[in-house]
Amino acid sequence: MKTLNINGRNETVDVDDDAKLLWVLRDELGHTGTKFGCGMALCGACTVLLDGEPVRSCITPVSAANGRKITTIEGQEHDRVGRVVQDTWVAMGVAQCGYCQAGQINTAIALLKKSPKPSEQQVREAMSGNICRCGTYTRINAAIKQASATLAGGKA
Numbered sequence: 001m002k003t004l005n006i007n008g009r010n011e012t013v014d015v016d017d018d019a020k021l022l023w024v025l026r027d028e029l030g031h032t033g034t035k036f037g038c039g040m041a042l043c044g045a046c047t048v049l050l051d052g053e054p055v056r057s058c059i060t061p062v063s064a065a066n067g068r069k070i071t072t073i074e075g076q077e078h079d080r081v082g083r084v085v086q087d088t089w090v091a092m093g094v095a096q097c098g099y100c101q102a103g104q105i106n107t108a109i110a111l112l113k114k115s116p117k118p119s120e121q122q123v124r125e126a127m128s129g130n131i132c133r134c135g136t137y138t139r140i141n142a143a144i145k146q147a148s149a150t151l152a153g154g155k156a
């Protein structure tokens, strides 16, 4: 049995060490906000945070999450930055089909926590591994800037 800290709560699961975190989250524990895209660390749809760092849960063995804080999209509403980013995403109508957006949002939150006022280059670098088949990149970029301004207490 393993105990995982997910969104601030301990959850116990009986899986092998090399089971991938994505499937443990989705199939064993019901955190279905984390999506499967490519399964090869190429699209970013499965991005969750491990101690605040974005990771591709489709290739991350569950053993790597042992003793660390896992944050999925379901947990972001309990976080100040997470809430602001999600509210901004909704207000600006970023999503199209929505499939990639949990990964996009988690990556954006990690960026804004590390760099509250990211440069264009920092945004591009941080978000470059998150693919959107609907091409919402312009809105994602604008939403990150707006969320940054809201968090700083100003306007974009």
Ligand code: FES
Residues within 6 Å of the ligand: 035, 036, 037, 038, 039, 040, 041, 042, 043, 044, 045, 046, 047, 056, 057, 058, 059
């Ligand atoms: S499903 Fe993990 S990166 Fe694509």
Ligand code: FES
Residues within 6 Å of the ligand: 095, 096, 097, 098, 099, 100, 101, 131, 132, 133, 134, 135, 136
């Ligand atoms: S919103 Fe459809 S894949 Fe990104």
